[in-house]
Amino acid sequence: MNEIISLNIAQFALIYLLLLIVLFIMKKCEINQTKLLMVASIRMTVQLVLAGLILTYIFENPHPVFTVVYIMLMTGFAIHTVLQRNKSINRNFKLIASVSLAASGLAVVCFFIMAVVGVSIFNPQYTIPISGMIIGNAMTGVSLGLKTFNENIHGQRVQIDALVNMGVTPKKILAPFVNGAIETALLPTLNSMLGMGIISLPGMMTGQILSGTMPMTAILYQIAIIVSVTAVTCLAVFGSLFFGCRTLYNERSQMLI
Amino acid sequence: MALFVLEDVDFKGIIRYPHIKIEPCCTTFICGESGSGKSTLLKLLNGVISPTDGSIAYLGQDIDKLDPIALRRDVLFVGQAVYLFDKSIKDNFLAYYAYRDLDPISEAEIKHYLDICSLNLPIDSSCDVLSGGERQRVFIAINLSFCPKVLMMDEPTSALDDKNANALMENIKSHCKESDMTLIVVSHDRAIAEKYADQIILLEGGPGK
Numbered sequence: 268m269n270e271i272i273s274l275n276i277a278q279f280a281l282i283y284l285l286l287l288i289v290l291f292i293m294k295k296c297e298i299n300q301t302k303l304l305m306v307a308s309i310r311m312t313v314q315l316v317l318a319g320l321i322l323t324y325i326f327e328n329p330h331p332v333f334t335v336v337y338i339m340l341m342t343g344f345a346i347h348t349v350l351q352r353n354k355s356i357n358r359n360f361k362l363i364a365s366v367s368l369a370a371s372g373l374a375v376v377c378f379f380i381m382a383v384v385g386v387s388i389f390n391p392q393y394t395i396p397i398s399g400m401i402i403g404n405a406m407t408g409v410s411l412g413l414k415t416f417n418e419n420i421h422g423q424r425v426q427i428d429a430l431v432n433m434g435v436t437p438k439k440i441l442a443p444f445v446n447g448a449i450e451t452a453l454l455p456t457l458n459s460m461l462g463m464g465i466i467s468l469p470g471m472m473t474g475q476i477l478s479g480t481m482p483m484t485a486i487l488y489q490i491a492i493i494v495s496v497t498a499v500t501c502l503a504v505f506g507s508l509f510f511g512c513r514t515l516y517n518e519r520s521q522m523l524i
Numbered sequence: 525m526a527l528f529v530l531e532d533v534d535f536k537g538i539i540r541y542p543h544i545k546i547e548p549c550c551t552t553f554i555c556g557e558s559g560s561g562k563s564t565l566l567k568l569l570n571g572v573i574s575p576t577d578g579s580i581a582y583l584g585q586d587i588d589k590l591d592p593i594a595l596r597r598d599v600l601f602v603g604q605a606v607y608l609f610d611k612s613i614k615d616n617f618l619a620y621y622a623y624r625d626l627d628p629i630s631e632a633e634i635k636h637y638l639d640i641c642s643l644n645l646p647i648d649s650s651c652d653v654l655s656g657g658e659r660q661r662v663f664i665a666i667n668l669s670f671c672p673k674v675l676m677m678d679e680p681t682s683a684l685d686d687k688n689a690n691a692l693m694e695n696i697k698s699h700c701k702e703s704d705m706t707l708i709v710v711s712h713d714r715a716i717a718e719k720y721a722d723q724i725i726l727l728e729g730g731p732g733k
Contacts, residue, residue: 429606429607429663431596432596433667434594434624436593519571519592
């Protein structure tokens with residue numbers, strides 16, 4: 268395999284020309300999101316450059332504390348993002364979603380690194396990028412699951428009230444909403460699995476191939492990561508909603524929404 | 525023994541109820557101005573909400589000490605907002621029966637309860653094309669078919685013309701009498717209340733009175 272061609276700053280800067288096309292189309296179509304495009308592009312660049320510098324330092328000076336702190340920060344940021352997008356849920360529900368996201372993410376990361384790859388969990392080269400993908404996907408899944416669940420229970424308030432009045436247990440009333448939200452959260456991952464290898468070569472695999480890894484090795488890693496992402500999304504969303512929905516009623520089976 | 529006795533009941537400091545006693549196996553109408561707490565009273569009676577202060581006894585027992593789900597099945601509350609699934613009348617019965625973990629109801633029984641609610645519609649009619657009054661009566665028929673000990677209805681005739689309102693109240697009252705079922709109705713329609721009530725509870729004033 269050929270070694271990857273390093274990009275110099277001038278070559279790299281060319282890619283931002285593509286954003287000018289996006290900007291032009293936005294102006295033309297009067298899409299009022301040009302500020303967001305600018306902020307998102309700048310934030311993305313700064314954040315990734317910082318992450319690159321930090322990772323370079325950690326890889327050159329590997330220490331378990333660095334790996335642990337990095338994963339904790341990553342998990343904390345994922346939880347913060349989920350809660351920011353779902354501000355209306357109650358405090359206990361937020362706590363349950365946070366614990367569920369962190370526990371599912373860390374459990375799947377540990378299984379992937381220690382059982383599948385077979386290296387130490389403190390190895391930053393494996394643990395940090397794989398945690399990023401797993402926890403990042405868990406974050407997207409929980410965010411989507413909570414949003415769907417919340418919108419549906421508020422949109423179906425009349426149905427919920429009718430069932431409560433009829434003497435149906437809150438657990439039974441909320442179960443279809445939980446199931447529906449888990450399905451919604453899982454569907455993007457499941458759909459992307461269908462097109463994988465045909466429509467798209469996923470990011471991790473592309474990165475590995477570009478950096479000189481044999482395609483078959485890259486593919487095995489990619490399959491493993493996709494299966495892990497599916498599992499972590501399912502676990503994190505299920506945990507958040509199955510236990511979280513119990514905060515929506517009290518011991519007298521009265522709804523608190 | 526009285527069916528319900530309310531003593532010094534207060535709800536969130538907004539609504540205060542006088543001493544109220546509701547007798548079993550008769551028809552009680554609750555009347556009063558908007559905001560006097562008629563609908564809230566029904567919710568308090570079947571434990572969907574709890575009073576902030578005071579006590580409510582059901583057949584001599586404090587309702588806070590009763591199993592809330594068993595209480596709601598005994599004291600069924602048909603709210604003003606009707607919810608029917610986008611399915612046929614029959615499938616709506618079956619869906620609600622499944623929620624209540626009951627065996628499916630027969631077609632003959634569905635027709636019987638629709639008749640009581642003065643509805644002469646095929647049971648495979650789709651509920652999303654029914655009028656407001658028809659939907660309200662299908663919903664009442666479903667609740668009636670659960671055969672509760674107490675049936676509480678909030679403005680059951682609000683979407684009906686006088687003829688249908690009288691037919692519905694006439695049929696439901698006689699069905700309840702035959703089945704030893706207590707009927708409690710919230711209605712702003714004093715004429716209907718005076719015609720069908722064995723007991724009228726008049727809640728006076730708005731919030732706090």
